[in-house]
Amino acid sequence: MDLELIKRRFDEACDEHVYERAILKFNGVDGYDVYNPSVPFRVGNDEYIFGRVEKRELWASSVTRLFVRTGKDEWSLHGYAQSYPVEDPFVSDINGELVLGGTHVKKYGGVMSGYCCYFYRGAPHDMLYFTSGPSGMKDIRLLDMKNGKIGVFSRPKRVFDNGEGSQVGFTIINDLNELVPDTVENAPYIKGLFGPGQWGGANNAYLLESGKIGVVGHTAFSQKRADGITYQVYCTTAFVIDPLTLELLDNKLIATAASYPDTPAKKPHLADCVFTSGIVRRPDGKCDLYGGVRDAFSGRVVIDYPFGDFGDIL
Numbered sequence: 264m265d266l267e268l269i270k271r272r273f274d275e276a277c278d279e280h281v282y283e284r285a286i287l288k289f290n291g292v293d294g295y296d297v298y299n300p301s302v303p304f305r306v307g308n309d310e311y312i313f314g315r316v317e318k319r320e321l322w323a324s325s326v327t328r329l330f331v332r333t334g335k336d337e338w339s340l341h342g343y344a345q346s347y348p349v350e351d352p353f354v355s356d357i358n359g360e361l362v363l364g365g366t367h368v369k370k371y372g373g374v375m376s377g378y379c380c381y382f383y384r385g386a387p388h389d390m391l392y393f394t395s396g397p398s399g400m401k402d403i404r405l406l407d408m409k410n411g412k413i414g415v416f417s418r419p420k421r422v423f424d425n426g427e428g429s430q431v432g433f434t435i436i437n438d439l440n441e442l443v444p445d446t447v448e449n450a451p452y453i454k455g456l457f458g459p460g461q462w463g464g465a466n467n468a469y470l471l472e473s474g475k476i477g478v479v480g481h482t483a484f485s486q487k488r489a490d491g492i493t494y495q496v497y498c499t500t501a502f503v504i505d506p507l508t509l510e511l512l513d514n515k516l517i518a519t520a521a522s523y524p525d526t527p528a529k530k531p532h533l534a535d536c537v538f539t540s541g542i543v544r545r546p547d548g549k550c551d552l553y554g555g556v557r558d559a560f561s562g563r564v565v566i567d568y569p570f571g572d573f574g575d576i577l
Contacts, residue, residue, distance in 0.1 A: 264458060264514065264516075265458065266458065266461060266482055266484060266498065266516070267484065267486065267496075269516050270496070270498055270516065270519055273516055273519055273521075274519055274521040277519075277521050277522055280517075280522075280566060280567065281518075281522045281564050281565065281566060282564075282565040282566070283563075283564065284522065284523055284562065284563070284564045284565075285336045285524065285563050285564075286336070286524050286526060286556065286560050286561070286562050287300070287336050287337070287338060287560070287561040287563060288334075288336060288337045289314060289338050289339075289561070290333065290337070290338070290339040291330075291339055292316055292328065292340055294318065295316050295317060295318055296316070296318070296529070296559045296560065297314035297315065297316055297328075297330075297560075297561055298315050298317075298538075298555040298556065298558055298559055298560055298561050299314075299315045299350065299351040299352075299538045299540070299554075299555030299558070299561070300312050300314040300315065300352065300540055300553060300555065300561045301313040301314075301352045301353050301354045301363075301540060301541075302353075302354065302467060302540050302541035302543060302553050303543060303553070304354050304356070304361070304387075306361065306386075306387055309331055309332070310332040311329055311330065311332070311341070311387050312330050312332070312338055313327050313328070313329055313347075313352035313363060313365075314327065314328060314330055314338075314352070315327055315350045315351055315352060315365075315555070316346075317350075319529060319559060322529075323368045323370070323375050325349075325350035325368075326348060327346065327347040327348075327349050327350065327363075327365050328340060328341070328344070328346050328347075329341040329387055329388060336563060341387075343388065344387065344388035344389070345388070345389060345390075347363065347365060347381070347383065347390065348367055348381070349364070349365025349366055349367050349380075349381050350365055350366050350368065351365055351366050351401070351538065351555075352364070352365040353365065353466065353467065353540075353541075355404070355405040355406065356407055357405055357413055357439060358407060358411065358413075360384055360385075360439075361384065361385065361386070361390070362382060362383070362405060362439070363382070363383040363384070363390045364380050364381065364382045364383070364403065364405070365380065365381060366378050366379070366380055366381075366401050367379055367380070367381045367395075377398055377399060378398075378399065378401065379396050379400065380395060380396035380400065380401065380403045381395055381396075382395070382396070382442065384439070393439070394439075394442050395444065396417075396444060396447050397417075397419075397444040397445075397448045398444075400417065400418060400419060400447065400448070401418060401464065402416070402417075402418040402431075402464030402465060402466065402480075403415065403416065403417055403418065403447055404416040404464075404465045404466065404467065404468055405442075405468075406468040406469070406470060406476065407470070408435065408470060408506075409470055409577060411437070411438075412435050412436065412437055413435065413436050413437075413438065413441075414434075414435055414470075414476065414506060415434050415436055415442065415446070415447060415450060416431060416432065416450075416464075416465035416468060416478070417431065417432035417447045417448070417450040418430070418431050418432070418463075418464040418465070419432065429456075429457050429461065429462030429464075430452045430453070430456070431452070431453050431456055431463070431480070432447075432449075432450030432451055432452050432453065433450055433453055433476075433504065433506070433509060434446065434447075434449075434450035434451065435506070451509060453504055453509050453511055454509075454511065455511045455514070456482075456502065456511065456514060457482060460484050460485070461482055461483065461484045462482075462483055462484075463480055463481045463482035463483055463500070464481060465478045465479075465480045466478075466479055466480045466538075466539040466540065466541060467479050467539070467540065467541030467542070469542075469570070469576045469577075470576070471503070471573045471574045471575065471576060471577065472573070472574025472575050472576075472577060473573045474506075475504065475505055475506070475512060475573045475574075476503065476504050476505075477501065477502075477503050477569070477570035477573060477576070478501065478502050478504070479499065479501050479517070479539055479541050479542055479552070479569070480499075480500050480502065480539060481497050481498065481500065481537075481538060481539045482498050482500045483495065483496060483497045483498070484496050486535075492531055492532050494534065494535050494536075495532055495535075495536055496535045497520075497535070497536040497537055497538055498516055498518070498519050498537070499516070499517050499522075499537060499552065499554060500514065500515065500516055500517060501513070501514075501515055501517045501569035502514040502515070503573050512573070513570075513572070513573070515569070517552070517569050518539075518552055518554070518564060518566060519537060520534070520535045520536060520537045520556065520557060522537070522552075522564050522566075523537060523554070523556045523562040523564060524556075524562065526559060526560045526562075527557070527559060528557035528558065528559060529557060529559045530558070533557050533558045533559075534557055535557075536557055536558060537554045537555065537556055537562075538554055538555035538558070539554050540552075540553035540554050540561075542566075542568075542569070544568065544575075544576060545565070548568060549565050549566060549567055549568060550565070550566060550567075550568050550569075551563050551564070552564050552565075552566050
């Protein structure tokens, strides 16, 4: 799709499709930004969120910390939970077990030398590492298929095929023991997600009543503007696939940085960047969409449920 044109029209009509917007407050980490969080999740009587914690002036020097809800759009650092050496955390409920993932950045001599996804399992405050994804791959996501099997979304970096600027793959495994690099690397591609010069990935996936899979993800492109800055433009998209055929059934833009409150950016070229976390259904039928805002904040906006033609989330 012509994402640049669609985004421009979307930004102009922003107030028509965003019903509420907020920046999340995080207590207990003074002097640090908390951004690119997981979606909120509940364990027992408490609601939690993982956040990427980093000083504004640093890059690729993050840890992931656990926060507990203490008010509307307010979260406080969990007192005794460990920190995890990953950024951009995400969570999945796999057969009743909590799984945490994130991107681990490798450095040599203070310079980034590579990255991969780390995966943890266990209680929110004490997750245990159990496997890694392929080297050089971000945005691996897991989905409980409700039949004992697990859906796995992959994202090989910048693979160019048939004019598409990136690819997302999908495969199904029997259990978490099969979550190994070769399996993820060889997941078949979903065709048609991105146009030329675009890239992106899956950020959270949902099994729908229709048997199809709804995905909230991101699509991005670079854009040089009149001020001479080349912006990294990250938009939130929603798409639907048939898990048996990998046919792409729907693909649309659902939020941009303009959907969230105006905030400073970590760097000028990130002023139009929103990193998708996922959605949470609301009693009023709409949903809360969470995301990282301009690589410095975390936000929440209320939007229409994006998968209405394919049923509710199971």
